[in-house]
Amino acid sequence: MSLAERVRRVSVAGLVALVVTAGTAFAATPKHAPANDAVPALPEPLSKEAVRELVARLSDEQVRKLLLDQLDRAAAASAKVAGAGGVSGMVRGSAEMMHVRFDELGAALVALPATLGAVGAKLAEPDGASRLPLIAGLLVAALALGWGAERLYDAGLRDYRRRMQQAHATTYAANAFRIAAGLALDAAGLVVFALASFGLLLALWHDHDVQRRAMFDVVVAVIMVRVVALLARFLLAPAESARLLPFADTPAAALRRFAVALAAILGAAVVVNPLLRGAGASAATMDLVLIAALTSGVALALWTVWRVRAPIAELIRGKGGHGAIAGWLADLWPVLATAYLLGILVARVFDVLGGESGFTGEGLFSLLLLIALPIADMALCRVVAAAAAGELTSGGERVRGFAADYESVFLRAIHIVVIVLGLMLFAHIWSIDVFEIAQRSMGGKIASSLVGICIVLLLAYMGWEIARTAIDRRLAAEGELDLEHPVSRLRTVLPILRALILVTIVVMATMSLLAALGVDILPLLAGASVVGVAIGFGSQTLVRDVVSGAFFLMDDAFRLGEYIEVGDAKGTVEKINIRSLSLRHHRGALNILPYGEIKRLRNTSRDWVVMVLDFRLTYDTSLLAVKKILKEVGDEIAADPELAPDLLQPLKLAGVMSTEDSAVVVRAKFMARPEGEPYMIRKAAYTMILKAFREAGIKFAHRQVTVYVPPGTAGSDAVNATAGAAALAAQPAEPPR
Numbered sequence: 184m185s186l187a188e189r190v191r192r193v194s195v196a197g198l199v200a201l202v203v204t205a206g207t208a209f210a211a212t213p214k215h216a217p218a219n220d221a222v223p224a225l226p227e228p229l230s231k232e233a234v235r236e237l238v239a240r241l242s243d244e245q246v247r248k249l250l251l252d253q254l255d256r257a258a259a260a261s262a263k264v265a266g267a268g269g270v271s272g273m274v275r276g277s278a279e280m281m282h283v284r285f286d287e288l289g290a291a292l293v294a295l296p297a298t299l300g301a302v303g304a305k306l307a308e309p310d311g312a313s314r315l316p317l318i319a320g321l322l323v324a325a326l327a328l329g330w331g332a333e334r335l336y337d338a339g340l341r342d343y344r345r346r347m348q349q350a351h352a353t354t355y356a357a358n359a360f361r362i363a364a365g366l367a368l369d370a371a372g373l374v375v376f377a378l379a380s381f382g383l384l385l386a387l388w389h390d391h392d393v394q395r396r397a398m399f400d401v402v403v404a405v406i407m408v409r410v411v412a413l414l415a416r417f418l419l420a421p422a423e424s425a426r427l428l429p430f431a432d433t434p435a436a437a438l439r440r441f442a443v444a445l446a447a448i449l450g451a452a453v454v455v456n457p458l459l460r461g462a463g464a465s466a467a468t469m470d471l472v473l474i475a476a477l478t479s480g481v482a483l484a485l486w487t488v489w490r491v492r493a494p495i496a497e498l499i500r501g502k503g504g505h506g507a508i509a510g511w512l513a514d515l516w517p518v519l520a521t522a523y524l525l526g527i528l529v530a531r532v533f534d535v536l537g538g539e540s541g542f543t544g545e546g547l548f549s550l551l552l553l554i555a556l557p558i559a560d561m562a563l564c565r566v567v568a569a570a571a572a573g574e575l576t577s578g579g580e581r582v583r584g585f586a587a588d589y590e591s592v593f594l595r596a597i598h599i600v601v602i603v604l605g606l607m608l609f610a611h612i613w614s615i616d617v618f619e620i621a622q623r624s625m626g627g628k629i630a631s632s633l634v635g636i637c638i639v640l641l642l643a644y645m646g647w648e649i650a651r652t653a654i655d656r657r658l659a660a661e662g663e664l665d666l667e668h669p670v671s672r673l674r675t676v677l678p679i680l681r682a683l684i685l686v687t688i689v690v691m692a693t694m695s696l697l698a699a700l701g702v703d704i705l706p707l708l709a710g711a712s713v714v715g716v717a718i719g720f721g722s723q724t725l726v727r728d729v730v731s732g733a734f735f736l737m738d739d740a741f742r743l744g745e746y747i748e749v750g751d752a753k754g755t756v757e758k759i760n761i762r763s764l765s766l767r768h769h770r771g772a773l774n775i776l777p778y779g780e781i782k783r784l785r786n787t788s789r790d791w792v793v794m795v796l797d798f799r800l801t802y803d804t805s806l807l808a809v810k811k812i813l814k815e816v817g818d819e820i821a822a823d824p825e826l827a828p829d830l831l832q833p834l835k836l837a838g839v840m841s842t843e844d845s846a847v848v849v850r851a852k853f854m855a856r857p858e859g860e861p862y863m864i865r866k867a868a869y870t871m872i873l874k875a876f877r878e879a880g881i882k883f884a885h886r887q888v889t890v891y892v893p894p895g896t897a898g899s900d901a902v903n904a905t906a907g908a909a910a911l912a913a914q915p916a917e918p919p920r
Contacts, residue, residue, distance in 0.1 A: 380402050408450050552608055571590045814834075823867070
C-alpha cells in the first residue's frame with residue numbers, strides 16, 4: 184500500500200473517531216436542556232457508553248451539526264498536515280498510527296486470558312455449564328466414525344491396490360498412471376472420511392452457533408492437514424522408487440514434515456479465528472493471533488530452508504556443467520529465501536501496525552507459488568526426458584527420436600513458459616496490474632497487445648530453435664566439412680536453407696508484431712512488392728544470378744568439395760553463396776563465378792571416373808602375356824585393403840588403341856570413385872605394371888626412324904651420315920629455358 188493511501192485511511196479513521204467523540208459530548212448535557220442550534224461539546228472521557236447516551240438524547244439536527252463540525256475540523260487538520268509537513272507530515276501520521284496500534288496489540292496481549300475466558304463462556308452457553316467435554320466427545324466420535332469408514336473403504340480396495348503395486352510398469356506413462364491412480368484412491372478415501380465425520384455432526388445438530396462452528400472448523404482443519412500430508416507423500420514418497428521429486432530420504436522426510444506442520448498451523452488458525460470472532464474478540468486480538476501464526480510459519484520455513492539447502496543447491500546446479508549464474512543461485516538461495524520470508528513477516532506486521540486487519544494471504548500464496556513452480560518445471564522436464572529416453576511408451580520410436588532430437592529446445596521452452604506464468608501469477612497475487620503499468624510506461628497499444636507480442640516471440644523462438652536444431656543435427660551427421668573430399672547434397676544446401684529460414688522467421692515475426700500493435704501491414708507488403716519489382720528491373724544481372732543459382736542447386740549440379748570446370752576456370756568448390764560460387768584452383772588461385780555467367784559446367788567428381796593407362800610396346804610383344812599381367816595386377820589392387828574400397832571395376836586390358844611406325848599402343852583402364860583416391864590407384868597400378876613388364880622381358884618401344892638404303896648406292900660414310908641426320912631429326916626438340 185502506498186504512503187498516500189495509508190494517510191487517507193488514517194484520515195478516515197480520525198474522522199470516525201471524531202464523530203464518536205462528538206457523540207460523547209452530549210452525554211454531559213443535562214437531560215432537561217432545551218434543544219438549540221449550538222454544537223454540543225463532547226464528553227470527557229470519551230467512551231462507548233458516553234457516546235450512546237449522548238446520541239440517544241440529541242435531536243437529528245444536533246447530530247447533523249456535530250458531524251459537520253467534526254468533519255470540518257478533520258478536513259482542516261488534514262489540510263494543515265499536508266500543507267505544513269508534506270511527506271514528513273504523512274510519515275509522522277503513520278508513525279503515530281503505528282504507535283497506537285502497537286499499544287492496542289499490547290493491551291490485547293495483556294487481555295488475552297480474559298479473551299480466552301470469554302471464548303469458554305461462549306462455548307458454555309446457554310446454561311453456563313462447561314460444554315468442553317461434550318464438544319470433545321462429539322469431535323472424537325465424528326473423527327472416529329470417519330476413520331472407521333475410511334478403513335472399510337481401504338479394506339474393500341486392498342486387493343486392487345496390491346495388484347496395482349505388483350504390476351511391473353515398464354514405461355514412464357504406466358508408472359505415472361499407477362501413481363496418479365493411487366493418489367485418486369487416497370483422495371477418495373479422504374472424501375469418505377469427510378462425509379462420515381460431517382454426517383455425524385449434522386445428525387447431532389446443535390442450535391448453538393459457536394459450538395457447531397467450532398466442531399465443523401476442527402474437522403475442516405483435520406481434513407486440511409490430511410490433504411497436505413497426502414500431497415506431500417505423493418511428491419515425496421518414503422520409498423525412493425515412488426518418489427517424484429529427486430530428493431534423498433533425509434531431505435524428503437524434512438520437506439514432508441514441513442508441509443504437514445505448516446498445514447497444522449493454518450488449521451489451528453482456521454479453528455481459533457472463528458472462536459475469537461464469535462466471542463467478540465477485538466480486532467487487535469485477531470491481529471495478534473495472525474502475527475503469532477505468521478511468525479510460527481516463517482520460523483518453520485526458515486528452519487526447513489537451512490535444513491535442505493544442500494540438496495536443493497545440487498538440483499539448481501544440475502548434473503552436468505553449470506554456468507556462473509546457476510552456481511551463484513545454488514550458493515545464495517538460502518540467503519535469498521531467508522530475506523524473502525523475513526520480508527513477508529515484516530511487511531505483514533507493518534500492515535497490521537498501519538491499520539490493515541485480517542488475513543490477506545499474499546505472503547502464503549507467494550510461498551506456495553515458489554514451491555509449486557519448480558515442481559511443475561521438474562515434472563514437465565521429467566516427461567520430456569522420459570520421452571527422449573524411450574520411457575514414455577513401450578513403442579514409439581518416432582516419438583523417442585523426435586523428443587531426443589529436440590529435448591534441449593523443449594526444456595528451454597518449458598523454463599520460459601513456467602517463468603512467465605509464475606511472474607503473471609505473482610503479479611496477480613500482489614494485485615499488480617502489469618497491463619496498467621505498461622500503459623503508463625510503454626503506451627496503450629503495446630500494453631493491450633502485450634500477450635499477443637509474447638506469443639509471437641515465443642512461437643518465433645520455438646520455430647527457429649526447432650529448425651536450427653534439426654539442421655545442425657543433420658549437418659553433424661553428415662560430418663565435418665572437408666574440401667579435399669566432396670560432400671553430400673544436404674551438406675551443401677542446408678547452410679543456405681538455414682539462412683533462408685532465419686530471414687523468413689524474422690520477417691514474419693516482425694510483420695506479426697506490427698499487426699499485433701495495430702499497424703496496417705498491407706501497405707508495407709505492397710511497398711515491398713513494388714520495391715522488389717524495381718530491384719528486379721534495375722538489377723537484372725543480380726536476379727539472373729540468384730535464379731540461376733537456385734536452379735543449379737535444385738539440379739544438384741555441384742556440391743562443396745567437388746572439382747568442376749567452367750570455361751577456362753576450374754577448381755574445387757570451396758564456398759556457395761546466394762549469387763556466386765568460389766572455386767579454388769589446385770595451384771591456390773580462387774575464382775569467383777556468378778551463376779548467371781555459367782554456360783556449361785563440367786563436374787569431374789560425380790559418381791565415378793575411368794582412369795586410362797597407355798603403354799607403347801614393341802611389335803614382338805605378346806598381347807596374351809600383357810593381358811595376363813594386367814589381370815594379375817588388377818587382382819592384387821582389388822585385394823589391397825586400402826585401395827579396394829575406392830575401386831569400382833578392376834584393372835583390365837582395353838585392347839590395342841593404335842599402331843605406330845615403331846610401337847603398338849596398348850590401353851588399360853579401371854573405374855574408381857572420384858571422391859576417393861583414384862590417382863593413388865593409378866600410381867600403384869603403374870608401379871606394379873612396370874615391375875611385371877620388366878620381370879617378363881616386355882620392352883617399351885622407343886621412337887626411332889628406319890632408313891632404307893638400296894643396294895649399290897654411295898659408300899658407307901654417306902649412309903651413316905644420312906642415318907645420323909635422320910635420327911637427329913627424329914629426336915624431340917629441347918624445351919626453351
